[in-house]
Amino acid sequence: MTNTEHPSRQTRQQVIDKNLSDSVKARRCAALAVMDVTANGRALELALAETEDYSKLEARDRAFARAIAATVFRRSGQIKAVLKPLVRKPPTAPVKAVLQTAVAQIVFMDVSPHAAVSETVDVLKASKSTLGFANFANAVLRRVVEQGRHTAAATPPKANIPGWIRGEWERSYGKIPMTKIAVQLIKDPVLDISVAHDHAGMGRKDMAEATGGTPIGQQTLRLSSIGDVTALPGFDEGSWWAQDLAAAQPAQILMSQFKDVKDVRVLDMCAAPGGKTLQLASAGMDVTAVDKSSGRLKRLEENLERTKLKATIVRSDALDFDAEPFQAVLLDAPCSATGTFRRHPDVLHNRNPKSVADLVRLQDKLLPKAAALTAPGGVLIYAVCSLQPDEGMPRIVKFLETSPDFRLIPLSALPGLDLPQERFEGGVVRTLPCDLAKSGGLDGFFIAALRREG
Numbered sequence: 001m002t003n004t005e006h007p008s009r010q011t012r013q014q015v016i017d018k019n020l021s022d023s024v025k026a027r028r029c030a031a032l033a034v035m036d037v038t039a040n041g042r043a044l045e046l047a048l049a050e051t052e053d054y055s056k057l058e059a060r061d062r063a064f065a066r067a068i069a070a071t072v073f074r075r076s077g078q079i080k081a082v083l084k085p086l087v088r089k090p091p092t093a094p095v096k097a098v099l100q101t102a103v104a105q106i107v108f109m110d111v112s113p114h115a116a117v118s119e120t121v122d123v124l125k126a127s128k129s130t131l132g133f134a135n136f137a138n139a140v141l142r143r144v145v146e147q148g149r150h151t152a153a154a155t156p157p158k159a160n161i162p163g164w165i166r167g168e169w170e171r172s173y174g175k176i177p178m179t180k181i182a183v184q185l186i187k188d189p190v191l192d193i194s195v196a197h198d199h200a201g202m203g204r205k206d207m208a209e210a211t212g213g214t215p216i217g218q219q220t221l222r223l224s225s226i227g228d229v230t231a232l233p234g235f236d237e238g239s240w241w242a243q244d245l246a247a248a249q250p251a252q253i254l255m256s257q258f259k260d261v262k263d264v265r266v267l268d269m270c271a272a273p274g275g276k277t278l279q280l281a282s283a284g285m286d287v288t289a290v291d292k293s294s295g296r297l298k299r300l301e302e303n304l305e306r307t308k309l310k311a312t313i314v315r316s317d318a319l320d321f322d323a324e325p326f327q328a329v330l331l332d333a334p335c336s337a338t339g340t341f342r343r344h345p346d347v348l349h350n351r352n353p354k355s356v357a358d359l360v361r362l363q364d365k366l367l368p369k370a371a372a373l374t375a376p377g378g379v380l381i382y383a384v385c386s387l388q389p390d391e392g393m394p395r396i397v398k399f400l401e402t403s404p405d406f407r408l409i410p411l412s413a414l415p416g417l418d419l420p421q422e423r424f425e426g427g428v429v430r431t432l433p434c435d436l437a438k439s440g441g442l443d444g445f446f447i448a449a450l451r452r453e454g
């Protein structure tokens with residue numbers, strides 16, 4: 001599974017690799033990425049991109065590798081339940097990852113079980129470190145073909161959520177919502193796009209007609225399958241960008257605080273890759289977009305170019321950024337992103353209580369900095385795409401304790417969205433992925449709006 005073996009062995013490895021089909025390589029990429037996410041806390045997309053074969057594979061095989069690895073994380077508890085009675089001794093990390101990817105295919109994906117078993121065995125045979133487990137895996141996977149679906153069906157979806165996260169969600173949102181949230185994790189996610197206002201390209205109505213999508217909220221169009229987004233109408237013209245329905249709300253709330261947003265100076269403080277910058281710029285606001293990641297800012301630049309929208313881009317640590325105070329500041333703070341699990345199921349597996357605590361400390365520094373950059377009378381929006389309670393209301397309570405100039409702007413509805421009243425408890429917004437479940441749910445977000453009075 002690794003390519004760090006002795007040079008003469010590497011040559012042998014190259015010969016073996018040459019004989020591997022692309023579908024075996026895709027399966028191997030998936031297993032390597034699963035191992036990397038689990039052991040090193042890396043994001044799945046990065047882990048896949050760093051496997052040796054991934055970039056050389058056709059788009060179809062890359063998508064296959066991604067789907068296998070995502071299914072491992074989406075179905076982690078059920079996969080564990082399937083393997084438990086069949087694997088007595090804990091296997092090595094590479095063998096475990098390969099078995100997990102095989103169960104994902106056999107039990108949960110539309111893949112020939114025969115191909116899944118034989119190509120998984122080929123993955124193990126292709127590396128000296130796993131070669132000895134090929135027969136064992138073959139025997140285990142034959143049993144998975146016989147009984148895996150039955151075991152998986154008998155295991156409740158909440159088993160797929162790591163215990164510490166499940167505990168926090170149950171305590172914060174209740175047992176029944178927790179069960180409903182778990183059901184969202186195993187569903188195929190919908191694709192939400194935000195359609196630009198007053199764009200020379202296609203408007204939301206044209207886009208709905210061209211794609212069969214459903215308008216929802218103020219500027220979102222919901223499509224049932226993801227596929228290749230760049231092939232959708234209006235992509236090249238820059239009429240829209242992919243953005244979850246919940247992720248579109250912080251900028252909507254910000255804009256709703258102004259009679260006329262045209263030319264209002266707004267700071268998007270952690271802006272990349274720019275979904276919210278695009279919303280603000282498309283409404284005619286004068287946007288300064290700050291982010292410290294040059295890689296992510298590059299994507300923001302590409303997004304602005306494609307949509308023909310304008311913003312001033314600044315690469316800086318937000319804590320070091322200085323400028324004349326703004327009439328509005330949007331702090332879409334770095335967070336655990338556990339609310340985005342519908343499209344990124346790995347976030348439930350590469351986070352831990354310590355990483356959340358580190359992010360909370362950063363959020364507690366960024367909020368006062370955002371406040372210092374908000375002009376008197378101005379609006380400050382704090383948002384996180386996290387479901388972890390600590391990253392939400394306690395941050396606002398702590399901030400307000402030491403910021404007498406600021407008060408909460410109470411929020412009680414989101415236009416065009418039929419959310420339960422308890423999602424606005426305390427005058428803030430807390431969306432849960434099980435909300436609007438019939439139409440596909442939405443990401444878990446926490447949003448608070450504040451005004452600077454003094």
Ligand SMILES: C[S@@+](CC[C@H](N)C(=O)[O-])C[C@H]1O[C@@H](n2cnc3c(N)ncnc32)[C@H](O)[C@@H]1O
Nearest residue numbers: 270271273274275276291292293317318332334
């Ligand atoms: C939740 S994401 C922002 C998503 C973005 N607002 C959007 O809608 O596309 C958080 C961003 O914060 C950036 N970030 C993290 N720490 C930062 C810091 N100290 N200063 C500036 N940006 C930071 C990350 O690079 C990341 O792009």
